[in-house]
Amino acid sequence: MILLTIEKKLKGAEGDFTLNIDENIVKGDFIGIYGKSGIGKTTLLQMLSGLEKPTNGRIVVDGEIWFDSSKKINIPVQKRSIGYVFQNDVLFPNMTVLQNLRFALTAHQKKYFLEELIEVMELKALLNFNSQQLSGGQKQRVSLARALVQKPKLLLLDEPLSALDIEMRQRLQQFIAKVHKKYQLTILIVSHDPLELYQLVGNVWQLNNGTISAKGTPKEVLPLDLYRL
């Protein structure tokens, strides 16, 4: 269970505003975050990961306090059990696919889960490739696998499919759905694509004016005319 009560002052295109989020996330939830550009979707993921600090509030994950402004607790990003897939490809260019995956292992972690992931994500043929030799879809598939190596409590996906063509996007959606089901992951995904959210997530948070203006299943939250697009 993730208890999330955060407040963050942000600068938007239409002036300063405060992002206010007060939500609980149940283990295994797959939540889509939807909304206009600059509304704070990425900032929300960064605050959960520890890459950004909320102005005020609390983040408690399975009873462990990750952030509490009143108690001045702010667990650094390195100590939070998260997986993060960025919008752009950030595989380490100096490493092969296998080295990227091994780099993600913790000091005492056994390799068997890595081997399983390589199997599940169908990466065997790519292991010795350098990241520059991979297609956009392959890069994001490796990024997703790398984010899962440490079995994170929370997987954060920041528009991971936005730069891909439709075919690659659908293939990667299948992989995301597969790992969510197989490992019962708690996932937050930022997306501009209603169709994608329809296919992947159980719940959508629509951000508007610095808060969650609507939440529910994709069908409830996302307008039908958008879905038809």
Next chain:
Amino acid sequence: MMFLSNFNWQPLFLTTKLAFATTLILVIFGIPIAYALAFTKNKLKPVFEALVGMPLVLPPTVIGFYFLIAFSPSHGLGKWLNDIFNIQLVFSFSGLVLASIIYSLPFMVQPIQNGLQNLPKNLPEAAYVLGKSKWQTFWRVLLPNCQNSILTGMVLTFAHTIGEFGVVLMVGGSIPNKTQVVSSVIYEQVEALNYGTAHTYSAILLAISFLVLVVVYSLSKYNNCYLRRNN
């Protein structure tokens, strides 16, 4: 080849030794300085950058002059070094190395700083979210991905040190076998109207400088290709 039998190799040897020492010491200190400048959020960053870049715009004689004042054994820091550690930097090879380090600092720091700043912002973050410390991220991710910038910095520093004249003349005084480098020999040979010897030394410096620039431009071409592939 006859003229080479009488050729004094000592200044060339000393110049190369000075260039190697300066490059080696600067790569050790330049990388952390470049890292700090690349990632600092301090409001005084332009001031620090200006300090590092000063040797680019200052006449070498100004640096040499202040070095002489600072390390003169008769007062201040120079006197303290002399009295306590028996170290005299003025007119010594160690002094030349220290002056060269200050004079070539921007040639090492700026390419590495640019290399680090040109890396995608998310690259270190991608390592942090995997639990890697800043130190691990620096060694395993950032440095290997800007090794061409480091090489460029090293090559430029080496070449710049070889070509130094004003600073080494003022700080070292062109003492044969001790602080006499090629550039000062050329000056002295021209003054003595020994154009043949001056020409030999000049041709060697010309060849070295040309080769160094070919290396730098080859590296920068490789860097550009690398960036194009990744955009």
